[in-house]
Amino acid sequence: xxxxxxxxxxxxxxxxxxxxxxxxxxxxxxxxxxxxxxxxxxxxxxxxxxxxxxxxxxxxxxxxxxxxxxxxxxxxxxxxxxxxxxxxxxxxxxxxxxxxxxxxxxxxxxxxxxxxxxxxxxxxxxxxxxxxxxxxxxxxxxxxxxxxxxxxxx
Amino acid sequence: xxxxxxxxxxxxxxxxxxxxxxxxxxxxxxxxxxxxxxxxxxxxxxxxxxxxxxxxxxxxxxxxxxxxxxxxxxxxxxxxxxxxxxxxxxxxxxxxxxxxxxxxxxxxxxxxxxxxxxxxxxxxxxxxxxxxxxxxxxxxxxxxxxxxxxxxxxxxxxxxxxxxxxxxxxxxxxxxxxxxxxxxxxxxxxxxxxxxxxxxxxxxxxxxxxxxxxxxxxxxxxxxxxxxxxxxxxxxxxxxxxxxxxxxxxxxxxxxxxxxxxxxxxxxxxxxxxxxxxxxxxxxxxxxxxxxxxxxxxxxxxxxxxxxxxxxxxxxxxxxxxxxxxxxxxxxxxxxxxxxxxxxxxxxxxxxxxxxxxxxxxxxxxxxxxxxxxxxxxxxxxxxxxxxxxxxxxxxxxxxxxxxxxxxxxxxxxxxxxxxxxxxxxxxxxxxxxxxxxxxxxxxxxxxxxxxxxxxxxxxxxxxxxxxxxxxxxxxxxxxxxxxxxxxxxxxxxxxxxxxxxxxxxxxxxxxxxxxxxxxxxxxxxxxxxxxxxxxxx
Ligand SMILES: Cc1cc2nc3c(=O)[nH]c(=O)nc-3n(C[C@H](O)[C@H](O)[C@H](O)COP(=O)(O)O)c2cc1C
Numbered sequence: 020x021x022x023x024x025x026x027x028x029x030x031x032x033x034x035x036x037x038x039x040x041x042x043x044x045x046x047x048x049x050x051x052x053x054x055x056x057x058x059x060x061x062x063x064x065x066x067x068x069x070x071x072x073x074x075x076x077x078x079x080x081x082x083x084x085x086x087x088x089x090x091x092x093x094x095x096x097x098x099x100x101x102x103x104x105x106x107x108x109x110x111x112x113x114x115x116x117x118x119x120x121x122x123x124x125x126x127x128x129x130x131x132x133x134x135x136x137x138x139x140x141x142x143x144x145x146x147x148x149x150x151x152x153x154x155x156x157x158x159x160x161x162x163x164x165x166x167x168x169x170x171x172x173x
Numbered sequence: 174x175x176x177x178x179x180x181x182x183x184x185x186x187x188x189x190x191x192x193x194x195x196x197x198x199x200x201x202x203x204x205x206x207x208x209x210x211x212x213x214x215x216x217x218x219x220x221x222x223x224x225x226x227x228x229x230x231x232x233x234x235x236x237x238x239x240x241x242x243x244x245x246x247x248x249x250x251x252x253x254x255x256x257x258x259x260x261x262x263x264x265x266x267x268x269x270x271x272x273x274x275x276x277x278x279x280x281x282x283x284x285x286x287x288x289x290x291x292x293x294x295x296x297x298x299x300x301x302x303x304x305x306x307x308x309x310x311x312x313x314x315x316x317x318x319x320x321x322x323x324x325x326x327x328x329x330x331x332x333x334x335x336x337x338x339x340x341x342x343x344x345x346x347x348x349x350x351x352x353x354x355x356x357x358x359x360x361x362x363x364x365x366x367x368x369x370x371x372x373x374x375x376x377x378x379x380x381x382x383x384x385x386x387x388x389x390x391x392x393x394x395x396x397x398x399x400x401x402x403x404x405x406x407x408x409x410x411x412x413x414x415x416x417x418x419x420x421x422x423x424x425x426x427x428x429x430x431x432x433x434x435x436x437x438x439x440x441x442x443x444x445x446x447x448x449x450x451x452x453x454x455x456x457x458x459x460x461x462x463x464x465x466x467x468x469x470x471x472x473x474x475x476x477x478x479x480x481x482x483x484x485x486x487x488x489x490x491x492x493x494x495x496x497x498x499x500x501x502x503x504x505x506x507x508x509x510x511x512x513x514x515x516x517x518x519x520x521x522x523x524x525x526x527x528x529x530x531x532x533x534x535x536x537x538x539x540x541x542x543x544x545x546x547x548x549x550x551x552x553x554x555x556x557x558x559x560x561x562x563x564x565x566x567x568x569x570x571x572x573x574x575x576x577x578x579x580x581x582x583x584x585x586x587x588x589x590x591x592x593x594x595x596x597x598x599x600x601x602x603x604x605x606x607x608x609x610x611x612x613x614x615x616x617x618x619x620x621x622x623x624x625x626x627x628x629x630x631x632x633x634x635x636x637x638x639x640x641x642x643x644x645x646x647x648x649x650x651x652x653x654x655x656x657x658x659x660x661x662x663x664x665x666x667x668x669x670x671x672x673x674x675x676x677x678x679x680x681x682x683x684x685x686x687x688x689x690x691x692x693x694x695x696x697x698x699x700x701x702x703x704x705x706x707x708x709x710x711x
Contacts, residue, residue, distance in 0.1 A: 031401070033398075087401055090398065091398045091399070091401075094398050095346060095349075095397070095398070098350075098392075098395045098396065098397070099350060099353055099392065101388075104391060106395055106396060108396050108403055111398065111403045
């Protein structure tokens with residue numbers, strides 16, 4: 020799916036991380052993530068929300084991009100989800116372009132780069148620290164996304 | 174169909190438009206790009222009043238800046254109590270504002286909703302519905318149920334900061350989250366501005382209520398996005414169980430409210446179950462509050478004075494004024510029991526003012542070389558009348574300003590360092606001295622010592638006491654003493670009780686001491702006798 024940036028009035032980007040609340044074993048986690056991704060792709064494609072999700076050592080990080088009302092509605096659904104908690108919004112601001120224009124919800128799981136994504140998570144407090152942390156996670160996720168798009172499906 | 178296509182050009186279109194506009198009952202105004210009012214009709218004046226400027230209109234309809242996009246319809250509460258429904262649309266010349274009086278329709282809707290037991294904004298039940306549902310539960314077969322009272326933390330800040338429309342939209346989202354977390358048989362109602370109630374039925378208690386309360390604190394406390402704003406609020410929950418915590422609607426609500434009050438006191442964003450001890454504590458608190466409110470008028474407060482002793486000159490340099498409450502019904506009440514309450518209910522400012530005036534008046538009768546120290550709390554610092562109180566207390570008593578000393582703790586500086594230091598500077602310019610009290614506890618931040626040139630540091634008594642056995646505490650006392658010395662400040666050791674402690678603080682370089690080793694605090698009329706007995710001369 021591709022979305023034409025120019026046609027959209029107010030594009031927003033939201034970056035957050037949260038903690039997984041349910042599965043302990045890898046198998047159950049995989050099923051849970053499949054489920055989340057299936058719902059995400061279905062719902063997001065319908066309203067033109069794009070982005071990426073990463074899961075690593077019990078922590079989710081997600082980038083959501085789209086028109087404000089759609090981001091608002093999607094985020095509200097995600098906030099009511101009991102499968103995760105301690106949601107910490109790192110970035111929420113207007114953006115000129117989408118960083119993940121082709122993914123209704125990409126999942127970044129295989130890449131080695133994602134391994135140390137959350138090293139700083141517990142240290143990030145305060146407004147400025149959160150913003151920087153948001154930028155860092157966003158940059159890493161985009162770099163991985165570009166890698167994975169280039170690589171043929173494993 | 175385009176608009177121009179329907180215009181009959183055999184008439185002067187502008188005349189027709191103007192005539193129609195003037196007759197239109199709906200209020201219409203156009204505000205130009207420069208904020209000037211370009212046009213308005215009588216309908217607009219009837220709503221907002223004649224003679225308004227463009228910016229006044231914008232602020233009346235709650236738009237701090239001109240909107241970038243069309244907005245509305247939204248409701249505006251007018252000064253006379255009527256409510257207008259307003260829409261703003263962009264036109265080439267600026268902004269078109271249309272408005273109409275919807276007061277009557279609203280009253281009707283509220284009446285109908287009241288009858289329907291519905292809260293219009295959120296679609297949850299209203300208070301009446303809540304009461305009826307609880308009474309039905311009390312009369313029903315299963316009289317075991319839980320009642321949860323919810324209150325939002327920091328909601329007022331959202332309303333004040335982002336405006337009522339955002340606050341209202343937030344309440345709608347909160348209600349949706351709340352409803353979504355409940356079972357179909359549970360009852361949810363909005364009981365007031367940011368207060369909600371839940372009746373949980375047909376479950377095994379108290380486990381079910383505890384699980385729900387925990388879930389609601391988590392769920393409602395998660396961030397919201399409303400209208401492009403990221404909003405963080407919290408929720409506190411109080412839980413009462415029927416029938417044990419009350420046999421009637423009023424009793425159960427009261428119990429749940431008490432538990433809620435405790436939840437909020439316990440740091441917010443948490444939940445508490447009602448306990449009968451809360452009731453007793455609450456009633457005790459209320460009785461204390463009543464007595465405390467009367468204490469000033471009944472002249473039950475008095476000041477005791479504890480001497481401050483200089484180690485080099487071996488002389489008493491002054492006294493710290495300490496508040497005592499001799500209650501007719503309670504006897505002597507320790508400050509720790511009533512000062513926190515006085516702060517909470519806003520009595521600390523008048524009491525603090527009484528302390529300053531009394532201390533100055535009594536000290537004015539002492540020898541000229543004796544000073545008086547008065548404790549000033551963070552709450553008093555915020556009240557802004559502190560400076561004028563000091564000025565007039567000095568003027569009335571005739572006490573030289575350099576004989577008055579204010580003792581403040583770090584908490585005064587913690588909240589608003591800029592405001593606090595500017596007030597301290599004004600006090601200092603008058604000649605009044607300032608000391609840092611209880612140093613060593615709290616943050617003990619060196620930057621606070623730098624933020625204002627204090628005359629004196631008072632080392633908290635816990636270090637002085639522990640210094641006997643604890644080498645760490647002794648080292649801290651020594652370090653603070655050295656610090657004070659190099660900053661040119663007097664360093665007073667507080668709570669010096671024994672000869673050993675006296676010798677210790679002398680050895681590590683404290684300049685002054687205060688404590689039972691010199692004297693206990695005494696009433697004003699014993700000061701003269703105490704001074705002639707020349708303490709610690711040996
Ligand atoms: C970490 C995380 C990320 C999620 N991301 C999305 C998302 O981007 N879009 C979405 O629709 N649902 C997302 N969900 C799932 C929603 O919480 C919710 O379960 C789903 O939208 C329900 O969709 P359905 O009603 O179509 O089943 C996410 C859940 C989690 C735990």
